[in-house]
Amino acid sequence: MDRIDEFNKKLAQLDRSDPIQIQAMIDLIGEWLEDKTNAAEIQAHLTAVRTHLWLDFWELTKDSQSLENTTNHLATLIESYRLIYEDIRAIERVFNIFGAIYTTSKDSQTLEMAVYWGTNYYDFATIDFPNYIENTNNLADVLRERYSLRGEAEDLSQSIELFEETLELTPEGDDSRPMLLNNLAGVLRESYSLRGKTEDLDKSIKLLEEALELTPEGDEARSMLVNNLTLALGDRYDLIGKVEDLDQGIELLEEALAVSPEGDKYRTLLLNRLADVLRESYSLRGKTEDLDQSIELFEETLELTPEGDQVWHVLLTNLAITLRDRYALRGMAQDLDQSIKLVEEAVTMTPEGHEDRPAILDELALTLRDRYVLRGKAEDLDKSIELLEEALKLTPEATVNRHRLLDNLANALRDRYALRAKAQDLDQSIELFEEALALTLEGDIDRPGSLNNLALALRDSFELGGKIQDLDRSIELFEEALVLTPERKIVRPMLLNNLALALGDRYALRGKAEDLDKRIELNEEALRLTSEGDKDRPMLLNNLAVALEDCYVYSTIDDDAIKAREYYQLAIELLIDGHIQKPKFQRNLGHFSMRMGDYSNALEAYEGMAANLEMLRSASPSKQDREKLLSDYSYGFANLVFCCLKLNQPEKALRYAEGAKSRALVDALHNQVTDISNLATQDDSLKANLKELQKLQHEINWLLKQLGAGDENISWMDPNTARFKRSPDEINADLRDKRAKEQELWQMLEKRAPVFAMTVSAPPFYLQDAVALADEENATLINYYQHSQGWVAFVVHKSELNIAELQGVEELLEHYQSAFSNLHSPFGKKLLSSVLEEAWQVLIQPLKKWLPAEGSNLVIAPFAGLHHLPFAAFTNPTDGSYLVDRFHLKEATSLGTLKAMRTQAQIGAESHANAHAMTVVGYADKPSSPSYLPAVEDEVNAISNLFHLPHPLIGQAAMIENVLTQAPGSQSLHFACHGMFDPQEPQRSGLMLEDGWLTVRDVLTRMNLSGTELVVMSACLSSLTKISQGEELTGLLTAFISARAKSVVGSLWSVDDRSTAELMVRFYELISQGWERSAALREAQLSIRKQPQWGHPYYWSPFLLTGVG
Structure with a gap:
């Protein structure tokens, strides 16, 4: 015992603030521990004291070796279960050390250590240990942190159990009880987000209300409790739309802010939360003052928060969301641009794996989709889809708000379907909408939106495939969504509009006047509920105009026609040039004006359409998207050319006819050559995809060769080889799979590789361009075109433009197709001879007075099916001569293409080693x-x-x-x-x-x-x-x-x-x-x-x- 007395005396004299003394004592204990004659209880006591001294030394010096010595020693004791009271206290200290380190570092390995030591403390400690409640609470907290990081439900469940235990052990009236109530409420709210159990959410709200009641006025913890309670109330409002929850949140936050001093550390939290709740109130009631106040509060919150703060990314996103709402209300592009800038900054500040990253990616995707709608840049839409797919991958299956991500991705895919007409985008969109609706509970505030979204996609499916059951279900879903949407809800006008459109489709299909009348009624109600400046107002005006135009056709009431024109014009005036919807509305006005016989107004509308389409095409770097735009509006161009001719404006007619021919090809000739031969060495990120693509192409060629080698082509085949020969059906199935994969890879390559980007648009083709081209070619130009009322030929001879109307072109093309299908038979050749005489009469004879002298040059630019006709063999029925006998012929896909080819020919060729x-x-x-x-x-x-x-x-x-x-x-x-x-x-x-x-x-x-x-x-x-x-x-x-x-x-x-x-x-x-x-x-x-x-x-x-x- 002398040694123990000496040890205790030295320990009592030890200055625990002096690391040198502590290290000397650690060394002394080490020497004593080498004495194997010590009793076991003395050895254990000495070891425990040394462990605490190691921890004291670490706290003074942050020496990693002393902490490592501690953890290694304690881990050995834990494995052997040979722990005394002081050892358990040491484990407690280690747990709290790692917990404190994690609080500042947010290092995942440190968190794992905190969970490990906290769990061991909990396993060995009993409830009579000092600080047991506090340590159990801390263990619950680190488990909750690990759940946030890894998403494992077991951590969340254990965290709830531990918080419940601490609450049970804490007596009524204890000062810590409000905070323990808050902690349990927080994990129950997270459990609701994970599992969707409303009882978890209700209990969370009840606990927070109790905590707030127990917290005296003036206590700074009230601000935090108010914030947390309003978050839970907001969740319940989102779930069941209980307006009282929203109003209670606003009231609590305003009261808390009224008593919150300027320097209160929770003030920014309250400002941010009140701004968020006011935004929800605006969404419900449409009161613009709520939205404006929300933006002011978010801006104030950002000003009060140091840049780079751990919640900075959240505050940026919140302000971005409200600015996007104001853009939706007032259509100010600067709000949308600022919103995108803010949320892009938020994304860069949110690291991979952060729990907020999916929501911020979602918001950026939504803002980019809005900009796509505003300005028509397809890359915004593609990026939006890419971000939403990433956000969805990062979101666990059981997350409560997963249906919103599904809806958002499905909406973006539906937009891409509208842009590129790929049926797989629409099919995927419908699948995602169905999944989102299945995840949306009855009574959920999001359910009307999910119903509406699926209905829209089904209406698209009806327009694509003509299945009446798609249209009928669409109408049913729209009607259900409307029933579930309160009168004051801001989205109601859009639901009314969508149902009106579907009823318009059914009217067009079945001709029931009641569907048309109901459509107009719904369109008018939607317009009445929409404020001036709302970004959707132009669309609602256009749709009402379409309905009134249909009504005029049905009833011939002049008032309907007058209103339709007025609404069309208003819709166009409210949209900026370059808006993706503007050419559509201008086309609609053009069609209406033509129907009314007003060709001057029709021409003005169609020219506006053409100008805005050119802006949209120039904004898109994708050849495919540029082609799709002209394809969608081809009938508008056909009407535009007809109006020009009707109003005796032949030069305009030529310009717009050329503007509708081979534009993507002409644009391609004004851009860089698309050559990916060296792409793999220039861009390593695409190397693997390019290699896989080339491998697939070899496999596809091999399969095609197998299909081409029938048994009749082979004189003898080895029986062993024959046994393994695949059937044509099997080869074709493999071929389809490989071609689908090939197409997928090409689409990825075309999107990612800059060599595919089109940055330049070809200029318009004017009469002076045609005259110059005729001079350069020393030729007469013939440009065929089919406008909406028939066929014409533009003939440019020297500096003159002449136009001939052509009859019988469609019949000629039908006859040629018959001859083409039988060319290899005597009958087919005879039929071809007859068709070639017909072609002369239809396509050459009407131009005879403008054609040059024999032996001259003719440049012919066909249109549509005329591209497949052999002009050289067109036969004069009078003397049997051919067109090639009289003229030197050259064909062009369009005059603009030939002009661009001539320009390219003047550019020096790139040097080539080979x-x-x-x-x-x-x-x-x-x-x-x-x-x-x-x-x-x-x-x-x-x-x-x-x-x-x-x-x-x-x-x-x-x-x-x-x-x-x-x-x-x-x-x-x-x-x-x-x-x-x-x-x-x-x-x-x-x-x-x-x-x-x-x-x-x-x-x-x-x-x-x-x-x-x-x-x-x-x-x-x-x-x-x-x-x-x-x-x-x-x-x-x-x-x-x-x-x-x-x-x-x-x-x-x-x-x-x-x-x-x-x-x-x-x-x-x-x-x-x-x-x-x-x-x-x-x-x-x-x-x-x-x-x-x-x-x-x-x-x-x-x-x-x-x-x-």
Whole structure:
């Protein structure tokens, strides 16, 4: 005992504020502990004291070794369960140390240590330990923190149990009771957010009310309790729409702020919360003073909060949300721009894994979607969808507000469907809306919105597929949403509008006057409930105008027509130029004015439509989106051209007709070449995707070759091989899957790779441009167009513009289609001869007085189905001569395209290390194949000999990669092979090579032919293009134009092998003698035609030339 007495004496004299003394005592205890003669209880006592001294030393010096010594020692004791009272007190101290460190560091590993030591303390301590209640409360708190970080429900449940235990152990009247009530209320509110149990929320509110009642006036804790209580009341208001909860929250917050001194640390909390509740009140009642006060309070909160504070990102987001609300109310773009700026800053301040990140991503997505609607920038919509998908991934399945994210993502996908018309976006949108509705409880304040959203998507589905059950369900859902929406609710006008639109659809389908009358009634009510300046007011005015126009058609009451015009004009006036809805409303006014016979007002409206569409197209970097815009408004352009002609404004008619033809192609020629050949080395982030894409393309080509190799093509097959040969159905299924994945990868690439971005729009095409083009080409220009009332031809000869109306064009196209379908039969060839005479009478004879002298040049720009007609073979029924006999012909996808090609031709070609005169590619297929082309080898050899080319890419050398490598450096590029045109997916059309198909997409994305003067496709169907509603052409011909080839030759149908070979050889002989390309092609056609066996146009006329030279 002498040693113990000595030890206790030294311990009593120890200055615990002196780390040197503490370290000396630790060393002394270490020496004594080495004495194995000590009794076990003495050893344990000495060890426990040393543990506390280590902790004292750490608190003074923050020496990590002393803390590590402590934790290692205690962990050993815990494993052996050999703990005395002082050891448990040491565990308590370690727990509180890690808890304190985590409070400042927010380090997840430190939190894990705090949970570990707190749990061990709780396991070994008993309720009679000093500070047991406080430590149990602290353990509950760190478990709650870990739940917030990891989202594991077990942590939350344990936290609730511990908070309940501390409350039970705390006597009534204890000063700590209000805070313990608050803590339990907080985790119960989180449990409600996770599991959606309303009893958790109700109990949370009850506990907070009790805590507030126990807290005296003037106590600073009241501010925090008021804030927390109003948050819980807000949750219940969101759940069941109980207005009393909202009003109670406002009252409590205003009272708390009235007694809160300027320096109160909770003042900013109360200001922020009151601003939030007033915003909710505005959403309910539409009182603009609530919204304005909310914005002022959020701004004051930000001013009082140091920048970079841990809640800074939340305050930025809250202000952003209210500014977006004010934008929705008053339509001021500066509010929306500021909102986006604030929430973008909030996102940058919110780290990955932070619990607030999904909500802030959601808000940024919503603001970007609003800006898309305002300004039409498709990248805003794409970014919005990307952010919402990220937010949804970060949100646990059981989260109470998950349905809102689902709704928001579904709405953005629905917008993208409206932009790009991809049915999968609409299908996914409906699935997400259905899921959101299933998660929305009966009585939930969000339920009307979820019903409305699903109804809108079903209405879209009806318009797409025509299923009446989609429309009927849509109407039912709109009606249910309206029943659940209070009269004063700010969203009610939109619900009324949406139901009105669906009833209008049903009226159009079934013609029931009561549906139309109800529609007008709902439209008028929606407009009445909408304040001046509301961003939705223009849309409501437009929709009411549409309904009144329908009513006028039905009843011929002039008052309906007068009101319809007035509302259309008001709707247009309220929108800024460039708003995504403005061209739609202008088109509607144009249609109405035409219906009324008012062509002057119709022309004004349609010209406004065209101007705003140009603004929207210029704002979009996506070729696909630009095409879609013109496609959606093609009928508006057709009406615009008709109005110009009706009002005798031919120059405008030409300008707008050109404005509606091949615009995306013309724009592409004004932008950089899309060449991803080197993209992988320039952008590592896309490398893996590009590699996977190329792998898929090889697999697709292999599957296509398998499909092409039928059993009849193989003389003998090894039985073992035959056993493993796949069926065509199986191969086709695999092919569909791989093509779907390929398409998905392309869409990703086109969105992410800057090389695809279109930053420039082509200027308008005026009459002076046409006159200049005619002069440069030394040609007369013929531009065909179909307006809304028929067909016309614009003829530019020298400086004059003349216009001819054409009759019988649609019948001609029908007759040509019949002939085209039977071309390889004697009947088909005879029918073609008849159709070619008809084509002369319909398309050439009406222009005869404006055509130049024989031997002159004609440049022809077809429209729609005319692109597929062989103009060279149009036959004069009087003397049997062909158009090619009289004129040198060149075709253009549009006059604007030819102008852009001429401009590109004047730009110096990019230098290329592999520059050479010509690349000749020939692939005849396997000799055993029925589709073998025996004349291909002769054609390739003759052309190669003519230009002294030692190594043509023929047979097995005609590989896709070989072509992609050699083509960009070639002045001329010749293909002799099979061609394939896919009208459903024209980007898959291609030229058959040894290892697969060189597709339209390959040419568009992997060939830079800016140094190539001529591309010739001596292949079937190589000039055919898919023609969209917006007169955009997609096929091999336009692909090579986009790749910057100066001129391109291709064919309109499956050509004869031998006559084609001879025609091509003759064409190149003339080229080698210095002939111009158009003249050389004409002479080669005339030469082939003179041979009796090839005199019919089938053999010589399908080839056409477009471009320069």
